[in-house]
Amino acid sequence: MTDTLPKWVDIALIPLVNVTLALIVSGIVVALIGENPFEALRILVNGAIGSAYGWGYTLYYMTNFVFTGLGVAVAFHARMFNIGGEGQAALGGLGVALCLLFIPWPHWSIALIAAIFGAALFGAAWAAIPAYLQAKRGSHIVITTIMFNFIASALMVYLLSRVLLVPGAGGSPETARFVEAVHLPNAATVLPFMGFPRSTPLNISFAVAILACFFVWWLIWRTRIGYEIRAFGHAAPAAIYAGIAPVRITMIAMLISGGLCGMMAINSVMGEAERLVIDPVQGAGFVGIAVALMGRSHPVGVALAALLFGMLYQGGAELEFEIPGISREMVIVIQALVILFTGALDNMVRGPLEKAFVARRKRPSKPEPTTPLEAGGHPERKQVEP
Amino acid sequence: MTSASLGPSHTPALGDEGLALELRGISKAFGPVQANKDISIQVRRGTIHGIIGENGAGKSTLMSILYGFYKADAGEIYIGGRRTEIPDSQTAIASGIGMVFQHFKLVPNFTVLENVVLGAEDGAMLRPSLAKARKLLTDLAHEYEMDVDPDAVVEDLSVGLQQRVEILKALYREADILILDEPTGVLTPAEADHLFRILRGLRDQGKTIILITHKLREIMEITDSVSVMRRGEMTATVQTAKTSPEQLAELMVGRKVLLRVDKAPATPGDTVLEVRNLQVVNSQGVEKLRGIDLDLRAGEILGIAGVAGNGQSELLQVLGGYASGTGSIRIKGQEIDLTGTASDARTRRARGIAHVPEDRQREGLIMDFHAWENIAFGYHDDARYGSAFHMDNAAMREDCAGKMERFDVRPPDPSLEAKNFSGGNQQKIVLAREIERDPDLLLIGQPTRGVDIGAIEFIHQQIVALRDRGKAILLVSVELDEIMGLSDRIAVLFDGRIMGERLPSETDQGELGLLMAGMSGEAA
Incomplete structure (x- = not known):
């Protein structure tokens, strides 16, 4: 990160400009296929946040992306690119399912705590093997985590079609439904006054995701482990000089990363599907990479970026439904443009902005990356907290 | 305007045949920073003109303007008496300016010949240019004592030879004015001498x-005239013969500077460090230390002299706990683990060994961390910085503020990131961290590399003060002056072996230079 820009520019303004540029280009594409881009934008935004129903889905998707985004972000702090969120989250789902299918939990709250551990443990275990190969053998983590996504996918197919398959499920490979006692309260139950319809998948996992943001902030900027992770990520030779063991930090950072990615399953498997299906992740592992990049690996940024992608997912679905001319692929193009502008083309906006700020100000700023989360940084939180 | 020319009259007639280069009133600002302020300079044809100044004084900016990398905000450039605009480096080359950068701009896997021709090919076909270049190269090599095999691949050449290729490149492009940016920083004393011979020949x-x-020292040795820069301004231009190092240092820093280290004779106590038959093989399987014996006592500074790359770094790394070796090292009589299995840099610190590493920007500091985060670096497990898991950032900030004040770090702002401090102040942060642990043994590598003169004085005083508190100090430096000035004893390292030990009072640069080149006179 740069020291010439104030924190808020780095974490809010630049992503905002990036998203605006992405929307302009998307608009041009929409216009080119003969649809009205302003109408499309209205439907997208309206579909995502125009109703309690829309918010319910947007925040549900956001919860998924917060977990995977945080996971990728923690690995980023140790300068590792965890592409394996997809597989780790799938294994997290397995952890949740095993935990809930075979132990008779008396109440959803205890089950949730157990499921969090199960999900984190399985996700971390799936990250542990690539981490170990990286730390001990130098096998590149990008390659190994990608390969482990495929292994995870194959493993899930095997388990769901042969081992955990519920009899009489009508041919779809999935487990039995979890018992009623462990169903997580959804938004309609917890926040009746907000008017969420019963059908929205938003559930109590959202609160866990917000807690996870605070946890990651505390871990990275307030603990010795976080200090070592950041030191190792910024300058590995310096870390070795300081007696920070690369093997240990690589393992710890990847275990935490995999654990957070795995925790996504409490939202999708425990909270929404209430059983384990063949692909419980639905691409959230990959979106997590974009979320972490866009959020600059800071929990506030990750939460905001996750909200944006939640809106794109939900609004995109509405768009596809409302305008027949805009197909599923078109929606993917729009999402891809946002990823392109926020991730890959970040420096295009950053450079000119930096120049503008240097020219405008006489004194260099004193950035404070460790400031606590500002309350204002969480407009979406007000939706669920009484 | 403070530019005070002590040279020839300040208003020469246009087209003065004696002047190769003249700058008039050059100014350049980067945002609020005035990198060059109204700089005027005259360089006579056929002379060696030095430009001296501390890091950040504006030397490189000025040369970048001359070479067309930056455009000056104001001012004029005259080459051979003719007003010249230099919008880009092609124009600079066409005007007869050649530049040898500190970091070479060579293609490592091209041959010498290919590098020389690169960008100056005559046509689409390479063969005629190469043949022409080969002929010219042989002539130049003959004329200026610059033997380089035209067909050698550049990455196989020594640093000194690579630099020669850079000079040949400039000459091939018919440079009349050759600019060299810190050319001796990477050279051995012998290579530097050879470079100076070449430069004299060219002159x-x-x-x-x-x-x-x-x-x-280089200014005094080789230049005919010298300009001094300080904070973007030209403080003086003087004839080298009529000045002294002390006067130049004062002009550079703006106050009187002690160039010699002021210290009382050492009063060594008990042995702190005993090294016996230490051998280190690096990861490529190259023997870097081939059986070293050293003794270091409390209250004593042992200087390790040598050209970079002769095993000094490995010695510091093994002692610092992050490279493995064989042999034996005792600290205050106790054996320490050399295999790296039972120890690391952390356990070394617990044994009372502090380490100021050779490369502070790569190892000693995390450049993107705040000063207060860096102040705990390596000691971040210490109880004073928090509990078992949690880190007490406030305690770190407070500790940092105190250390910054005691070590005169400027600006004394703990929340600035390490990269925002000058080299000297970065080094003071590392020193404050390591010295204030009150170690029994301080390892210190290249204490003043890239550090401005004003800070050098302070750093040397701190090292001597630690010695006078009865601590043992192992000093590694490639600067012979520094070794001679600080050490109580000097050991010379060459190719992984100690070539001999000398007392500073009983040796001179000549003898040490021979030992550094691997020529032992009589046994030490």
Whole structure:
């Protein structure tokens, strides 16, 4: 990160400009296929946040992306690119399912705590093997985590079609439904006054995701482990000089990363599907990479970026439904443009902005990356907290 | 305007045949920073002109303007008496300016010949250019004592030879004015001497040479005239014969500077460090230390002299706990683990060994961390910085503020990131961290590399003060002056072996230089 820009520019303004540029280009594409881009934008935004129903889905998707985004972000702090969120989250789902299918939990709250551990443990275990190969053998983590996504996918197919398959499920490979006692309260139950319809998948996992943001902030900027992770990520030779063991930090950072990615399953498997299906992740592992990049690996940024992608997912679905001319692929193009502008083309906006700020100000700023989360940084939180 | 020319009259007639280069009133600002302020300079044809100044004084900016990398905000450039605009480096080359950068701009896997021709090919076909270049190269090599095999691949050449290729490149492009930016920083004393011979030869053939350096000794040795820069301004231009290192240092820093280290004779106590038959093989399987014996006592500074790359780094790394070796090391009589299985840099610190590493920007500091985060680096497990898991950032900030004040770090702002401090102040942060642990043994590598003169004085005083508190100090430096000035004993390292030990009072640069080149006179 740069020291010439104030924190808020780095974490809010630049992503905002990036998203605006992405929307302009998307608009041009929409216009080119003969649809009205302003109408499309209205439907997208309206579909995502125009109703309690829309918010319910947007925040549900956001919860998924917060977990995977945080996971990728923690690995980023140790300068590792965890592409394996997809597989780790799938294994997290397995952890949740095993935990809930075979132990008779008396109440959803205890089950949730157990499921969090199960999900984190399985996700971390799936990250542990690539981490170990990286730390001990130098096998590149990008390659190994990608390969482990495929292994995870194959493993899930095997388990769901042969081992955990519920009899009489009508041919779809999935487990039995979890018992009623462990169903997580959804938004309609917890926040009746907000008017969420019963059908929205938003559930109590959202609160866990917000807690996870605070946890990651505390871990990275307030603990010795976080200090070592950041030191190792910024300058590995310096870390070795300081007696920070690369093997240990690589393992710890990847275990935490995999654990957070795995925790996504409490939202999708425990909270929404209430059983384990063949692909419980639905691409959230990959979106997590974009979320972490866009959020600059800071929990506030990750939460905001996750909200944006939640809106794109939900609004995109509405768009596809409302305008027949805009197909599923078109929606993917729009999402891809946002990823392109926020991730890959970040420096295009950053450079000119930096120049503008240097020219405008006489004194260099004193950035404070460790400031606590500002309350204002969480407009979406007000939706669920009484 | 403070530019005070002590040279020839300040208003020469246009087209003065004696001047190769003249700058008038050059100014350049980067945002609020005035990198060059109204700089005027005159360089006579066929002379070696030095430009000296501390890091950040504006030397490189000035040369970048001359070479067309930056456009000056104001001012005029005259080459051979003719007003010249230099919008880009092609124009600079066409005007007869050649530049040898500190970091070479060579293609490592090209041959010498290919590098020389690169960008100056005559046509689409390479063969005629190469043949022409080969002929010219042989002539030049003959004329200026610059033997380089035209077909050697550049990455196989020594640093000194690579630099020669850079000079040949400039000459091939018919440079009349040759600018060298800190050319001796990477050279052995012998290579530096050879470079100076080449430069003198070039001067005698009528070339004009501008030498940018921060080393006073080089200025005194080779230049005919010298300009001093300080904070973007030209503080003086003087004839080298009529000045002294002390006067130049004062002009550079703006106050009187003690160039010699002021210290009382050592009063060594008990042995702190005993090294026996230490051998280190690096990861490529190269023997870097081939059986070293050293003794170091409390209250004593042992200087390790040698050209970079002769095993000094490995010695510091093994002692610092992050490289493995064989042999034996005792600290205060107790054996320490050399295999790296039972120890690391952390356990070394617990044994009372502090380490100021050779490369502070790569190892000693995390450049993107705040000063207060860096102040705990390596000691971040310490109880004073928090509990078992949690880190007490406030305690770190407070500790940092105190250390910054005691070590005169400027600006004394713990929340600035390490990269925002000058080299000297970065080094003071590392020193404050390591010295204030009150170690039994301080390992210190290249304490003043890239550090401005004003800070060098302070750093040397701190090292001597630690010695006088009865601590043992192992000093590694490639600067012979520094070794001679600080050490109570000097050991010379060459190719992984100690070539001999000398007392500073009983040796001189000549003898040490021979030992550094691997020529032992009589056994030590």
